[in-house]
Amino acid sequence: MKRDHTPRGAAARKIAATVAGAGATVLTASFVIFAGLAAAPGDPVSQLLGAKATDEARANMRRRLGLDDPLLERYRHWLTEALHGDFGISLTSRQEVTDLVGPRLATTFLLVGMAALLVVVVGIGLGVVGGLSRRGRAVVSALVGLGIAVPGFVAANALIGVFAVDLGWFPTYGSGHGLLDRVWHLTLPAVALSIGYGAYVSQLTAAAVAEESEKEYVMTARGRGVPAGVVLRHHTLRNAAVPVLTASGLAVAGLVAGTVVVEQMFAVDGVGALLIRSISSKDHPVVTAVSLIIVVAFVVVTTLIDLLQVALDPRERATS
Amino acid sequence: MTPAPLFRIQDLHVRLRHRGGERTLVREVSLSVRSGQSVGLVGESGSGKSVSIKAAMRLLPRGTRAEGRIAFDGGDVLTLGRRELARYRSREVALIHQDPRAHINPTRTVGAFLTEGVVHTGQMNRAEATERACALMADVGITDAARRLHQYPHQLSGGLLQRVMIVAALLPSPRLIFADEPTTALDVTVQSDVMAILLEQIRERQVSMLFVTHDLDLAAAVTDRLAVMYAGSIVETGPSAEISARPLHPYTAGLLQCRPSTAEVKRLTAIPGRPVAAHEAGTGCSFAPRCPFAVERCRAERPHDRSIEGRTVACHRVEEIADRLEERAS
Numbered sequence: 001m002k003r004d005h006t007p008r009g010a011a012a013r014k015i016a017a018t019v020a021g022a023g024a025t026v027l028t029a030s031f032v033i034f035a036g037l038a039a040a041p042g043d044p045v046s047q048l049l050g051a052k053a054t055d056e057a058r059a060n061m062r063r064r065l066g067l068d069d070p071l072l073e074r075y076r077h078w079l080t081e082a083l084h085g086d087f088g089i090s091l092t093s094r095q096e097v098t099d100l101v102g103p104r105l106a107t108t109f110l111l112v113g114m115a116a117l118l119v120v121v122v123g124i125g126l127g128v129v130g131g132l133s134r135r136g137r138a139v140v141s142a143l144v145g146l147g148i149a150v151p152g153f154v155a156a157n158a159l160i161g162v163f164a165v166d167l168g169w170f171p172t173y174g175s176g177h178g179l180l181d182r183v184w185h186l187t188l189p190a191v192a193l194s195i196g197y198g199a200y201v202s203q204l205t206a207a208a209v210a211e212e213s214e215k216e217y218v219m220t221a222r223g224r225g226v227p228a229g230v231v232l233r234h235h236t237l238r239n240a241a242v243p244v245l246t247a248s249g250l251a252v253a254g255l256v257a258g259t260v261v262v263e264q265m266f267a268v269d270g271v272g273a274l275l276i277r278s279i280s281s282k283d284h285p286v287v288t289a290v291s292l293i294i295v296v297a298f299v300v301v302t303t304l305i306d307l308l309q310v311a312l313d314p315r316e317r318a319t320s
Numbered sequence: 321m322t323p324a325p326l327f328r329i330q331d332l333h334v335r336l337r338h339r340g341g342e343r344t345l346v347r348e349v350s351l352s353v354r355s356g357q358s359v360g361l362v363g364e365s366g367s368g369k370s371v372s373i374k375a376a377m378r379l380l381p382r383g384t385r386a387e388g389r390i391a392f393d394g395g396d397v398l399t400l401g402r403r404e405l406a407r408y409r410s411r412e413v414a415l416i417h418q419d420p421r422a423h424i425n426p427t428r429t430v431g432a433f434l435t436e437g438v439v440h441t442g443q444m445n446r447a448e449a450t451e452r453a454c455a456l457m458a459d460v461g462i463t464d465a466a467r468r469l470h471q472y473p474h475q476l477s478g479g480l481l482q483r484v485m486i487v488a489a490l491l492p493s494p495r496l497i498f499a500d501e502p503t504t505a506l507d508v509t510v511q512s513d514v515m516a517i518l519l520e521q522i523r524e525r526q527v528s529m530l531f532v533t534h535d536l537d538l539a540a541a542v543t544d545r546l547a548v549m550y551a552g553s554i555v556e557t558g559p560s561a562e563i564s565a566r567p568l569h570p571y572t573a574g575l576l577q578c579r580p581s582t583a584e585v586k587r588l589t590a591i592p593g594r595p596v597a598a599h600e601a602g603t604g605c606s607f608a609p610r611c612p613f614a615v616e617r618c619r620a621e622r623p624h625d626r627s628i629e630g631r632t633v634a635c636h637r638v639e640e641i642a643d644r645l646e647e648r649a650s
């Protein structure tokens with residue numbers, strides 16, 4: 001096959017490689033999760049049947065769950081089913097894993113989405129202000145320092161104490177019903193979830209904007225009489241967007257992992273809380289499915305960042 | 321009476337806030353460029369050439385302060401309001417930077433770079449600007465202009481990119497071009513081509529030019545007048561041909577001796593010692609520590625500009641040493 005050496009060809013190859021790499025990552029991760037759980041100490045059978053079960057009952061159960069087959073065989077079986085959208089049955093609740101995960105996924109998705117919006121809008125917004133003016137920088141670095149230094153659970157408790165208990169503006173726990181009610185229930189958790197990463201994104205944005213505004217090409221544009229607003233959009237922010245988007249993407253990926261803790265603290269019934277419950281009850285089919293969802297979310301976000309970088313930086317497009 | 325020059329710097333001082341105090345970058349600089357004239361500003365690296373140009377464009381970095389008077393066509397550049405400043409920068413003057421790679425945004429196309437100046441200052445619409453840019457690109461020897469417009473800076477060689485910068489400078493038809501070491505950052509093999517193209521355009525369009533370089537011979541060859549700068553001050557000004565034939569300031573003479581001679585084999589005698597920055601200069605003549613003719617007075621007292629043989633020279637001993645300088649230079 002003849003290689004296409006135009007920039008567009010290089011970009012297309014790069015995109016194809018990025019997407020293929022993402023697929024490979026998910027596949028590898030699925031095996032690692034599967035094998036890791038199989039090797040983990042503790043036995044789902046004792047969890048299911050209790051410590052007093054007879055050896056015979058245990059053996060029966062092992063056979064029914066297919067736990068005696070070789071690992072690779074079990075993985076292949078699980079993968080085939082999973083690719084058809086069937087993640088098996090929960091060992092504890094006897095429900096389809098997909099039925100268990102589906103509604104909780106919507107809750108978690110909303111929570112992470114709200115937190116991501118806060119990280120991106122407030123984090124980047126504060127960062128731009130901080131990067132552009134001296135006084136702004138002082139205010140922003142104070143806020144950022146606070147956001148990074150205060151541990152998430154302390155912030156969460158403070159938020160609950162002030163806005164839920166004292167002021168009564170928000171509920172203290174639960175996930176709500178209907179979109180608006182859910183948004184209302186998830187506001188405090190989303191704020192708690194976004195603080196650390198929001199601070200990180202602000203800080204990085206401020207640094208990137210400050211650095212960009214000192215660049216020679218910014219001076220070139222100013223020296224040609226180009227209005228300040230245009231210089232800001234076409235040069236400073238345009239070029240700061242590359243590192244800022246990378247950081248935001250990593251932050252959003254981090255939110256996916258962070259939601260596990262926050263759901264627990266605010267008693268939000270999402271996949272994070274489900275994961276923790278399932279781990280302690282050794283409900284392997286659920287743990288595998290939820291872990292995989294987290295991995296997929298992570299990989300999707302990081303792949304999007306890679307693709308955005310290709311779109312934003314022409315030099316990225318050229319190197320293949 | 322001769323008409324007032326198009327561009328004139330008088331008694332320019334540039335100071336930088338530094339550790340609670342102030343540090344002088346440029347001291348008492350005066351020079352002028354008449355309409356249609358090319359003037360060379362020459363000096364070693366760090367002498368304050370770029371800072372002077374930035375002051376003239378009002379592009380000094382934060383923490384610096386320019387004092388004195390910079391006049392363009394009678395108007396006072398240092399006190400221009402926002403709109404007049406935009407007008408001055410976008411239509412009257414243009415700046416060709418030393419390193420095109422750093423001074424052109426790598427994430428935007430060549431076409432976007434070329435047209436942004438005239439489009440965003442309301443001089444042309446995009447279509448007109450693009451058309452004119454293509455014509456100018458052909459003039460400066462860029463083939464395939466239409467395709468280049470869609471390329472990114474990293475896809476062009478340094479020489480080509482500097483031609484793009486020249487086109488950008490010419491696009492609004494400015495009256496004065498500041499060229500700050502326009503070929504220094506380029507590969508030696510393309511330096512003379514780019515220089516020739518710049519000169520051709522300047523002459524054809526009768527644009528005035530303030531040409532900044534560390535290369536006295538090059539400056540003498542392409543300009544009408546020279547101003548030689550050392551440690552933030554101008555030490556000698558005069559007609560280019562006369563200065564290069566008969567330097568009157570020991571520093572100018574030293575610069576001329578540093579060059580490899582064309583006709584005969586001459587030893588290269590670099591000026592001993594290292595150049596000092598304006599803020600490092602003591603109370604006396606800032607060149608005194610490196611000057612073979614320095615006497616007690618030179619170290620104690622800063623020399624004033626003296627008019628001699630139609631030139632301005634800042635040297636206490638200019639009359640005494642003129643003949644000896646000539647001897648050394650030949």
Ligand SMILES: Nc1ncnc2c1ncn2[C@@H]1O[C@H](COP(=O)(O)OP(=O)(O)O)[C@@H](O)[C@H]1O
Nearest residue numbers: 336345364365366367368369370371372381597
């Ligand atoms: N942004 C800046 N901050 C501090 N010092 C500077 C800055 N720009 C230039 N200088 C100093 O001013 C002096 C003159 O610099 P410059 O005008 O760039 O020299 P050149 O003649 O090589 O163009 C040098 O000593 C340099 O270190």
Ligand SMILES: [Mg+2]
Nearest residue numbers: 369370500501
């Ligand atoms: Mg310079």
